[in-house]
Amino acid sequence: MQLDHLTIIAPTLAEGVAHVRACLDIEMSTGGAHPEMGTHNRLLRLGDDVFLEVIAIDPDAPSPGRPRWFGLDDAGEVRAAWDQGLRLRGWVARTDDLDAAEAHYGRFLGLKTKVSRGDRSWHFLVSPDGSRPVGGLAPSVMDWGARGTPAPTMPDLGAKLTSFAVEHPDPARAAELYRYLGVTNAPVVRQGDELRYRALIETPAGPKELT
Numbered sequence: 001m002q003l004d005h006l007t008i009i010a011p012t013l014a015e016g017v018a019h020v021r022a023c024l025d026i027e028m029s030t031g032g033a034h035p036e037m038g039t040h041n042r043l044l045r046l047g048d049d050v051f052l053e054v055i056a057i058d059p060d061a062p063s064p065g066r067p068r069w070f071g072l073d074d075a076g077e078v079r080a081a082w083d084q085g086l087r088l089r090g091w092v093a094r095t096d097d098l099d100a101a102e103a104h105y106g107r108f109l110g111l112k113t114k115v116s117r118g119d120r121s122w123h124f125l126v127s128p129d130g131s132r133p134v135g136g137l138a139p140s141v142m143d144w145g146a147r148g149t150p151a152p153t154m155p156d157l158g159a160k161l162t163s164f165a166v167e168h169p170d171p172a173r174a175a176e177l178y179r180y181l182g183v184t185n186a187p188v189v190r191q192g193d194e195l196r197y198r199a200l201i202e203t204p205a206g207p208k209e210l211t
Contacts, residue, residue, distance in 0.1 A: 167198070
């Protein structure tokens with residue numbers, strides 16, 4: 001497994017895009033809808049193989065008939081975290097053997113589910129209740145399939161991820177979880193009062209922090 005993208009979980013897409021604009025002084029443009037999940041997103045390239053995603057419930061989409069990913073069905077929790085300044089609340093790791101990941105870690109990462117956006121489709125491990133794995137400490141895990149990550153096809157707006165860290169009250173537990181999963185470029189683990197992600201991103205205006 002390796003880091004694929006960072007995820008801002010937003011009450012609305014507009015609020016998520018505005019947060020990125022305020023933090024990075026960059027306007028996100030590309031994105032689309034996920035009909036299987038009733039969500040939509042915006043994307044920002046952060047390198048040749050990594051990107052940032054803002055994701056929210058799509059108010060114009062019909063109910064997906066199943067729990068949405070990233071805990072988005074719990075609107076109260078999403079809003080409360082947002083209002084507390086907890087906005088970069090997830091990350092996704094990719095693998096080329098999702099069946100093995102499901103077999104080994106499915107009990108807490110979720111079940112293999114086919115999803116799509118536009119002309120792309122891929123497989124994603126989604127927990128039965130849609131919650132974030134291990135309360136958001138573990139990554140969501142996916143397999144893009146033969147087409148691979150879309151990062152190289154996104155517009156290059158001059159943003160580049162330079163560091164990604166997680167703060168946690170029990171940093172030893174967090175580090176052990178990432179070792180157990182075998183993530184090759186997991187977040188740097190630091191002591192903190194609560195679970196919080198921080199990303200340092202180089203932009204045309206200089207280094208900026210996204211939380």
